[in-house]
Amino acid sequence: MNPLLISGFGTSINVDRRKLIVTNKLKNQRLEFSPHKIDHDSIIIDGHTGNITFESMRWLMKHNIHLTLLNWDGKLLAATLPEAPLSGKLRIKQYQKYQDNTIRFKIAEKIVQSKIQSSLNLLSELAKFYDFGYAKAEKSIQNERQLFAKSEPSLNNLMTYEGRVAQAYFDSLGTIFAKTGTKFSFLQRLGKENRRNYNASDEINVLLNYGYSILEAEIRKCTNAIGLDYSIGFLHEVHQGRTPLVYDLQELLRWLVDYSVIQLLEEGSLQKSDFIVTESYHMRLRESGAKLLIEKIRINFNRKSPYKDKNSTYQNILYDNVQQLANFIADKIKRVEFVVPKMEINRDDTVLLRQKLL
Known part of the structure; x- marks a missing residue:
């Protein structure tokens, strides 16, 4: 990337x-x-x-x-992509898989499982450097897992499970944002203003929204290259003018954008002047701030982690996961698994070291 x-x-x-x-x-x-x-x-x-x-x-x-x-608020307006491969048979099978409620739920569940595991992986790494109550967050997420395991398998229950885990996750990130971005505000993530609504009124949600748009463009690129129809998703519902498959696959690497924002706040290079407040009291990112964020995301996308017996960049890992989904849809493999390796965060300023210095 x-x-x-x-x-x-x-x-x-x-x-x-x-x-x-x-x-x-x-x-x-x-x-x-x-x-x-x-x-x-x-x-x-x-x-x-x-x-x-x-x-x-x-x-x-x-x-x-x-x-x-x-758009001015960081929302993805359009993406022009090179010609997609001829994939009529793949798309027919994609529609068939979508219409099969059992298979659709299976794919959606695997997406959510991967997202939650990656969220936990990131929190466990961040716990080395920030005191935000990781044990409490982990216990809350594990409790939600147990409740979901006992519930009736349905998309509604799956979305409820995902939403509750996301709340615990962003509660933890909110504590970290408060420690790293002391001059910036973070109101909430899961309210009407910020969940796929780009009219953010605080700086940190502006950064998250902008980063998710960059991720969305990368997902579109992957699905286009492989030949999947991004208007047909499995976790997110089909709506006119939406790209639910892109929203589905974004869940695999949202954490990478979250971490990029934390890195940017931690290094202190971002200033209040990197944001604009509109006359409607919403905020947007200036070019100076956008360049800083894009650079962090670029570096993290190009970081390598062990994957399938070799070191691969997260961009290649993303592409391979989308390819595995296409292989499952095309009946080339019998089961689908979304595998995103844990990113090891290596820094010298651990919580224990900070406590010793204090």
């Missing part, structure tokens, strides 16, 4: 003498990329005015680089 962020007024993207040219006259900036010599795998456009030529879009598609267009 190596996105290029393009932001600001008056930005233009065009092709001149076979080179991709990105200019911003107001900032007196100009980037040039020769054919087959561009390191970026995507371009994120976060601006209100500017232009892009048909030729530059063709140039990007030929180089397998997708465009992501974000």
Whole structure:
């Protein structure tokens, strides 16, 4: 993962003498990329005015680089992707699996199980460095697991289980946010304002929303490359204009965005001036803050962890998990498992060391 962020007024993207040219006259900036010599795998456009030529879009598609267009509030507006593979049979089987309630529930349950395990993995790693009551959070999540195991297998019960665990998870993260982002506020995560609603009114939810949009664009890229229909999900319901399969698969790596935000807050490089308050009292991220966050996400996506007897980046791990889902849908494998290895956090300032210093 190596996105290029393009932001600001008056930005233009065009092709001149076979080179991709990105200019911003107001900032007196100009980037040039020769054919087959561009390191970026995507371009994120976060601006209100500017232009892009048909030729530059063709140039990007030929180089397998997708465009992501974000709204002022960080919400994903659109993504242009290279041509998807011909996958009519795969999509027919995807629709059939969706209509089979037993199989649909099985896939949805595996997604939630992976999300919850990854959430616990992150909390257990963060507990080395922050005192937020990990034992209490772990016990709460384990209790919810036991309650769900005794309940009737249904999507409603599964969503209730996932929601309760998410509440315990974000209660813990809220304590960490308060310790690391002392100059920023974090109201809540699961209210009407912030759960898939991008009108955030506090800085930390702005960061989370922006990061989730970057993740959403990566998921779209994966599903497009493999040939799945992202309008048909298994955990999230099908709605007009929505991409439920993307929302499903986001659950596998949301924790990585959460950790990227914590890292950004911990290092203290983010300032109040990196945010804008609109006249409706909502907040958005300036280009300076967006670049800092995207860099953290890029680094974490490219981190390697042991996976299937070798070290793989989390981007490749994500792709392989989506491929395994496609293999299950196509009846190439008999069971689906979403496997996301734990990220080891290596720092010197453990809770025990801090206590000794104090």
